Amino acid sequence: MNVETLIHAGWVIPVEPEGVLVRHSIAVDAGRIVAILPTDSARAEYRTENEVDLPGHALIPGLINAHTHAAMSLMRGLADDLPLMEWLKGHIWPAEARWVSPEFVRDGSQLAMAEMLRSGTTCFNDMYFFPDEVAKQAKHAGVRAVVGLIVIDFPTAWAESADEYLHKALEVHDSLRNDTLVTTAFAPHAPYTVSDGPLERVATYAEELDIPIHIHLHETADEISDSVQQFGMRPIERLERLGLISPRLLAVHMTQLTQDEIEQIAAGGAHVANCPESNLKLANGFCPTAKLLDAGVNTALGTDGAASNNDLDMFSEMRTGALLAKGVAGDASVVPAAAALRMATLSGARALGLDGVTGSLEPGKAADIVAVRLDDIETSPVYHPLSQLVYAAGRDQVTDVWVAGRRVLREGELTTIDIEALRARTAEWRKKLGEFD
Numbered sequence: 001m002n003v004e005t006l007i008h009a010g011w012v013i014p015v016e017p018e019g020v021l022v023r024h025s026i027a028v029d030a031g032r033i034v035a036i037l038p039t040d041s042a043r044a045e046y047r048t049e050n051e052v053d054l055p056g057h058a059l060i061p062g063l064i065n066a067h068t069h070a071a072m073s074l075m076r077g078l079a080d081d082l083p084l085m086e087w088l089k090g091h092i093w094p095a096e097a098r099w100v101s102p103e104f105v106r107d108g109s110q111l112a113m114a115e116m117l118r119s120g121t122t123c124f125n126d127m128y129f130f131p132d133e134v135a136k137q138a139k140h141a142g143v144r145a146v147v148g149l150i151v152i153d154f155p156t157a158w159a160e161s162a163d164e165y166l167h168k169a170l171e172v173h174d175s176l177r178n179d180t181l182v183t184t185a186f187a188p189h190a191p192y193t194v195s196d197g198p199l200e201r202v203a204t205y206a207e208e209l210d211i212p213i214h215i216h217l218h219e220t221a222d223e224i225s226d227s228v229q230q231f232g233m234r235p236i237e238r239l240e241r242l243g244l245i246s247p248r249l250l251a252v253h254m255t256q257l258t259q260d261e262i263e264q265i266a267a268g269g270a271h272v273a274n275c276p277e278s279n280l281k282l283a284n285g286f287c288p289t290a291k292l293l294d295a296g297v298n299t300a301l302g303t304d305g306a307a308s309n310n311d312l313d314m315f316s317e318m319r320t321g322a323l324l325a326k327g328v329a330g331d332a333s334v335v336p337a338a339a340a341l342r343m344a345t346l347s348g349a350r351a352l353g354l355d356g357v358t359g360s361l362e363p364g365k366a367a368d369i370v371a372v373r374l375d376d377i378e379t380s381p382v383y384h385p386l387s388q389l390v391y392a393a394g395r396d397q398v399t400d401v402w403v404a405g406r407r408v409l410r411e412g413e414l415t416t417i418d419i420e421a422l423r424a425r426t427a428e429w430r431k432k433l434g435e436f437d
C-alpha cells in the first residue's frame, strides 16, 4: 500500500496505550496516522516516496501546551522577579495598553509558534487579544491552536466593553467554523477581571457553541482573600453559582485549593491546567497535582506566557511538573514519567475537547508527531525511554515535527516560518518596548 510518509524509529511512545514500542514505524497518509507497526512489517507492507529513518529517536505525540499567551513572547524578560499583581499592574498591563495591536500579536505569536514547534509543541491553548490574528498565524505556521475568545472588564485595543468582547468572540468563532487546525475556546481572563454578567453570558454561549471555557482560577492567595472580601465567597464558589464549573471548564493554575474544592472540581468534571514554572517564578504556590489526579481530575500542563516563565518549553514543564508534584506530595512515586508525558499530551487534548483528534499516537488520529533524539550523550544510555524523555531530555533534542502530517520541523529547521525575518521584526519590538520601559 502507498502512503505519504513512513517514519521508522528506535522507539514509539504512543501514550495511549501506555508503554514503549521498540523498533516500530508510523505510516501517515492524508494527515492521519494509518498504522503503527514493527519496522520490518512496515517496510514489507507500505510503499512511500517519503521514508524517514530515525533509529536513535523516540516518536511521541505532539506536546500540548494547555495554557499560554503566545504574543506575550515579545515581553519575555521585560519585567522579572516581581509578585503577580505588581508585575501585572506595574509592567504588563501598561505595556499592553501602549503596544498591543494586530501587528504586535502577529509578530509575538509567530515568535511563540517558532519556539513551540522547535520544542515539540504541536498544539497550544491561547488567551490573548486579537485572536483572529493568532488564528491566522497558526494556520500559516501549521500549528494546531485553540484561540481564546478573550473577555475582560476593561477596554483594550481589541474591544471596549463586555458587549464588544462577546460580539467579537462570536465573529472570530464563526470565521473558524470549518477549520480543522484552529478551534476556539472562551477565555474570560480571571474571576477578578470579569464580572458576573459577562461570565454568565460566557457560560451560555459556550454551551450553544459547544466550546471550552479557559480561565485563570485560584492563582494566588490574594485572589481568594480579595474575592471573599468583595463577593463573600471564594472564586470557585462564585463560578459554581454562575454555572461555570462543568466539563467545559479548563481552570488554569489552581494553586490554592481545599480538599472540598478538589472534590467539587472532580464532581463537576472540570479540567485543570497546571503551570508549575510560572507559579514558581511568581511565588504563587503549588498546584496539588497528586491530589487532583487521585480525585480523578483531568490535569494538563501549560507554560503560561513567556513573560512569566520565561520560555515555552514543555519538556522543562513536564520535568518541573513531575518533580514538584513529588515534592509537594512528599511521595516520590506520584506522577511517574508516563503520567507526566500523559499530562503534556492526551490530558491537554481532553481538556480542550480534542482527544478525538490528537494527544496520542493512534491510527485514525491526526499525525501530530514529534521525533526526539535519544542517542545523544545527554540521554545515554537508554534503559527506559520514557524516563529519558521526562527526566533527562531537553527540547534541543527535538529534530522533526509533523502536524496533521505536515513536516513543520525538518532536521531542526522550521519549514513554515522565516526565522531571519522574524528575528528582525522581534528586534524592532525590542527597541520600542525597551524605550517604554
Ligand SMILES: [Zn+2]
Binding pocket: 067, 068, 069, 216, 252, 304, 305
Ligand atoms: Zn496565564
